[in-house]
Amino acid sequence: MDLEEFEALALAWGADLARWPAERQAPARDLIAARAADAQALLDEASLLDLALRASDLPILSLDLRAKIISAAPRPLERFPSWRGWFGAALAASCAAGAVAALLAISLGLFPDRASITADPAADAARLLPASSDATVG
């Protein structure tokens, strides 16, 4: 690298060699070692603009803006989200209650045992229905 190329790089990338393209950093250091005064003068000149750029006002971060952005972020997934959760829970509860009631009714003999129903409806009726219902069954 010669001084002219060094100057062009300092103009473009500034005085901080870490910003320079990686493959040019080592040759630049070699040049600094070889021509310290000239190279340093070019870096000093570039650093004036670097410093001026750093003086540019930093943005003032608005807490209101931060809150707005966060409020628009995704919401966590819920196990029972909104109405679907309540509807599902209610449905499950009523099914469970119905099943308990049916088991209770069977155990109390309120429903006929399907296994006892035969191919003869009249005989089944006579056997299973109360005596007062006999007239309705034919």
Add this chain to the structure above:
Amino acid sequence: MTSGDAESEDDLVARAGQGDAAAIGLLVTRKLPRILSLARRMLADVAEAEDVAQETFLRAWKAAPSWRPGKAKFDTWLHRVALNLCYDRLRRRRRWAQDPPDRPDDGPAPDRGLHAQDIGRRVDHALAALPPRQREAIVLIHYQELTGAVASDLMGISVEALESLLARGRRTLRANLADIWRAD
């Protein structure tokens, strides 16, 4: 940025996509100042910059649930989105080249040197007067502290073309701000 940082950032984005409040807060804390800084320097307008920052994050929240780690760096992706939004607004203004924003003359007072705040205003003014591509190059390298490779990729140009934009931009700034160091 180390690969460990990149992994943790991908992890943050994934968690944010699932609505993890802590990840969302941390991501906003880390990225909002950078995006706001980028937009403010590109647009030279605080309100517009805040709009751009907000819209950038809205897009990020949409992308977060399906974000694929390793496909692109989130920070680079966020810069790309913000820059596109800035250019949309600059195009809408239709006046950047011929008619830079009206600003008061922030030149030094005749009886005193320049204070840091004065210099900051002068620099903001000089940056805003640069052609947008030169301004973008300087903002990405000097303020966003991206590497030349990342910045040139973001801008869709070669590193050599980026270098040329930087050199022209810095030369103009140096000429326009020369009185700053002459005043010392």
